[in-house]
Structures are given as C-alpha cells and as structure tokens.
Amino acid sequence: MEGDVPTVSSVLTELVAEAAERAGHGGVLDEVEPARPASDPRFGDYQSNHAFRLGRALRTNPRAVAEAVRAALAEHPGVASVEVAGPGFLNFRLDDGWIGARLGEMVRDPALFVEQSGAGRTVVIDYSSPNVAKRMHVGHMRSTIIGNTLDRLYRATGWRVVADNHVGDWGTQYGKLIVAWRRWLDREAFEADPLGELERLYVRFGREAEADPALLDEARAETAKLQAGDPENRALWERFRAVSLEEFEAVYERLHVRFDETLGESAYHDELAGTVQALLDLGVAEESEGAVVVKFPADEVEGRRFKGLADTVLVIRKKDGAFLYGTTDLATLEYRRRTWAPDEVVYVTDVRQQLHFKQVFAAWRRWARARGLDPDRPSLVHTWFGMLVLPEGSMSSRKGNVVRLVDLLDEAVRRARAVVDEKSPHLSEAERARIAEAVGVGAVRYADLSQNPQSNVTFDWDRMLALDGNTAPYLLYTHARCRSLLARAAGEGAEVGEAVRIGEPLERELALRLLRFPEAVSLALAHGRPNLLCDQLYETANVFNRFYYEVPVLRAGDAATVASRLALVEAAATVMRRGLELLGIEVLDRM
C-alpha cells in the first residue's frame, strides 16, 4: 500500500515529523526519534522524546520546543489528546475507536503490519555449523536456536533467506579418525550408535597418540591421502559425514530447524589455493615468516566497527602450506557473493569469534576494493552470543561432562509429559505425547531465546526445563485458552465480530498490547535479539490472562459485546500464534 505507515509508533512518529517541520525545525535533524509506548500508563499510551533532540540541536529549552511541536500537530483520527509534560515529553493518548479499528485491520493483514523492510533483498545466514563425526551437545544449541529464530524474523520482514549450515567437515581430524577406524573400530557399536562410536575412536586416538607419537604422522599421511582424493579414504570420510548429517537432521527436525543449504568446509576445499593466490596477487595478503597472512596495521583500520583489530594478523596459509578456517571463510564468502548476490551475510557464533570475524570482514573489504567491487555489499554482520557454561566450568568431551542435545530434549519432554498426564488425563495418549513434545522442546527453545543473547548463560536443568513462569508453556497455554474460548463460541453459534469495540480498560490494554506486535518484531530483528519478541509475547499473555479472568466473553450479555470480545480473543490468538511461530515453537490448540 502506497505511503502506508502501519504501526502505531510509525503513525505517531510521522505526525511528529510533520509537526516539527511545520514548526520550522525541518532540517534540524535528519532523523526523528521514533515514538514509543509510554513508560507509565499515567503518561498516556505513547510518548515522543523528539523535542529533547531538537532542543539540544537548537540549543533551546526542550519544553518550549515540545510546546511548539504540539501546537503544530495535525489532527489525526487516532489521537485523542496530546500533552506536554515534564521537561519536554510529548504524551499521546489514542482514540478508543481507532484502536479497535486498527487492530481489526492488523489481524486481516497477512504480515500483521510487520514492516517489509527486507522486500527484494537477500540475506545469507550462517548458523549452527557443528563439527561432523561428533554428537551435538548443548554448546551447539545457542547458534542453532538463535540463528534459526533470526532466520524466521528475516523471512517475516520480507527478506529472501538462504540459511546455510556451514558444517565442519574437513580438516586434520579425519586423518586421525581414519587411523583409529582401521585399528580399533567396534563394528557393532558403530551400527548401534554411529556417532557415539566415532567419538569413542577419536578420544582413543588422542590417548594412544600420547604414548605413540608416530600415530600422528600416520594420521597426517591419511589426511594428505584423503585430500589428494584417495578413493578408500574418501569413502570413509563420506561415510562419517553421512551418518553425522543424518543424526543432526533428527535433532534439527525436533527443534523445527531447516536449512536451505548445508555447504560445509569441504565444499570449498578446491578453492582455497586459488583464494590465497588471488589475495597475494592483489596485495591483500603477504608472506610473513613463511606463512601467508593478512595484516591490519593500526593506521589502516577503519572505524569503530573494527575496534580491537589494530595490529592483529589473520593467517590464511600456514608455513607447511595448509589452509585455515579464515581461508575457508573468505572462499565461502566469495562463493556466496557469486551464487546469491546477497545484500547481507550474517554469522551467528559465540563471542569468542569476534576478533576472527572482524579480521575476515576487514580482509574481505580490502579484497573487494582491490577487485573494484563494492566493499559494502554484502554488508557483513557478526551476530554473536555469550558462552554457555556448566556450573562446574567449561564443557569438554575430554572431561566427559558434555550434555548431549538429544538428552536435553528427551528430559524436557519427559518432564512435560508428567505435567500433561497430571493436568489433562482426559486427553488421548497420542495427544498427550504430542503436547509433551511441543511443550518440552518449546521450553528449551524459549529458555534460550528469552534472554539477551549476548549474556553468558550457566546451564541449569531446572531453569532450562522450567514449565511455569515466563516460559514457552505459559505462552502455549495462553494460546490454547484463546482457542478453547473460540471453539466453545463456535459450538454455541456465537458470532465473531468484524471489529473490536473498546469498552473495559482491560480490553483497551490488550488491544494496545497486540498492536505492539509488529513493532516488537522489527525491534528484535534490528537488534538481533529475539528476547525483545519474547518480552512482547510474555506481556501479551499476561494481559490476556488478566482480561480472561476479569472480563466475561461468552457471558458478556448482549450479542454485540460478545462478538466484539470474540474478535479481540481471535486477534490475541493470531498474534500469539504468529509470535510462537517466529520463535520456532510448535503451537497448540489444546493442552
């Protein structure tokens, strides 16, 4: 729709922008501070703090600026009143009729008014990326879940998304594994639990090699044979890879994660030598101490984004001629550029790789310039998240304290099942199993998503698997309550209204909260922080449950009120459903 400004925030922001211009402050700032929900209901529904910005720029009293902007505000059907408060806040109170109508329009919009900021644009998202020949553990969870949710948020805002699982399927560990396989394979164990056996072989190799260093030479030789295309080693490697991907896929399916591509490190093996040569030829890289490196002298490092990069070095070819993951990252980026011409490439990894990606991004930009390409396209984003640590410290397969991802999911579902059996014994066995799966897996996803990704998390079973409070089951329950009410309404032949008519304060609060959904989606994506969407859904659920408790729907009395309230309930169900979908949590109609 041409010129349409869908969200409440954008409507009011636009109004303020026009008023500021009319008040003679048009060119003062290039951006208008977005209107936001009021920090306290006493201050109205929404507030604009733009007058402070203007006041600072004009070196005048912000209160006076606010008065001037207020006086210049155009009439708008959505705005019931505007007040200037305190040192220069503009407080808006919205019109009840407009809120109800607006909500009706929002739920009829397939995008729920979510701004389609990515329309016509392509993003490659690189996430999850576990190493082949090992089982996935909880350390892989954050990249997988956060990455997948960003994937969903990008799609919701109109982007074309290429989700790429850049698995670690190449490197020296396969030579070791081949040696170990030939010496110590327990074929029965492999049949029963392929990755378990591969892990055991890998650990055994490490132990044996300590006593007999000659094994390392043997492994190096096998790696070299593999990379030279030796058919026997190649077949073994392919087998390791195949059983791994099969097992990963089972976990992804339970987590509702789906990739468009699984192009691991091995896919770029043949490009690495050429990449290094190109970087040398273009003067992006240089030889140093026998290796090939990209240097970042302090005086060449550009801007705040590259803070901490100064005087560091990225090695892209070792003294012995071998390549490193930085080399692969650059070759991969070049492949992505050629293949999908993305506007943006997002890497979702933990905080430890910050410096690495600053280096890769800076090296890429230099490479792009040297070839006459636009260094800003694709724009490169490293969305990092904090470490997941166990209460007793770091997790390592050597210490044997890893928590496998499937075990976490199984335990979550087991606990959820106990609650379902207790609360809903009347449901069929099959339905209870389905609910337990959705609740358990949803709880795990939500536990991760609902906190700021950049915080470190200490792994805690009880917290991760909590089923009440601010959790996935709470959101699922709220949605199920909505659906239950609507199902009963259908049974009684009650009409669901076209529009919502605001009456009770809780109807108003719920409608306003629902209208914030598209703002929350944009905010979550802009900051790369799914927890902002979680907060919104949690608040929505809380308001709905208070509404549900205090305001009768089916027993409201007159048919018009029943119809209006049912429309509100349906709007709540729609928003909760879409929100849960964006978080990758399977939605339930009953529980």
Added chain:
RNA sequence: GCCCCCGUAGCUCAGUUGGAUAGAGCAACGGCCUUCUAAGCCGUGGGUCCCAGGUUCGAGUCCUGGCGGGGGCGCCA
C-alpha cells in the same frame, strides 16, 4: 602486556542504545475455581544498579580511574 564483554532483589535474568518513581521469573508468605482451561490471576516483603569521580535538563545506560569475573590475542575451529 594489549584488546573485547560483563558486574542490577536471596537465585536466574530484563531494562527499547541517555528518558519520567529500576522491572520480571523462581524461591517465601497470603488470597482467588457452583462462570468461558488454576500450566492461570491478584497481593506482600525484598535494591548503595560493584566503588569513586565526571559529562547534562536527565545516567543502571556515556567518559575516566579503580576492584572483581569471563573471553580473545600468527600458523586450532
């Protein structure tokens, strides 16, 4: 040594990038089911936002210096 991140209620964490009187969940205590799902709702108690300065109309948020914790830093990923 240099660089990055963090320090908020007993515990786990939010805090919309500088906005109005700092909020949730858990745990504790008290209340609400003859009415639409009590996996719910309401209430009570709980704070030197690590410390000290600074910037301004306004600082948990920004700058400086400490203290404490985590992570990274040329041939691992």
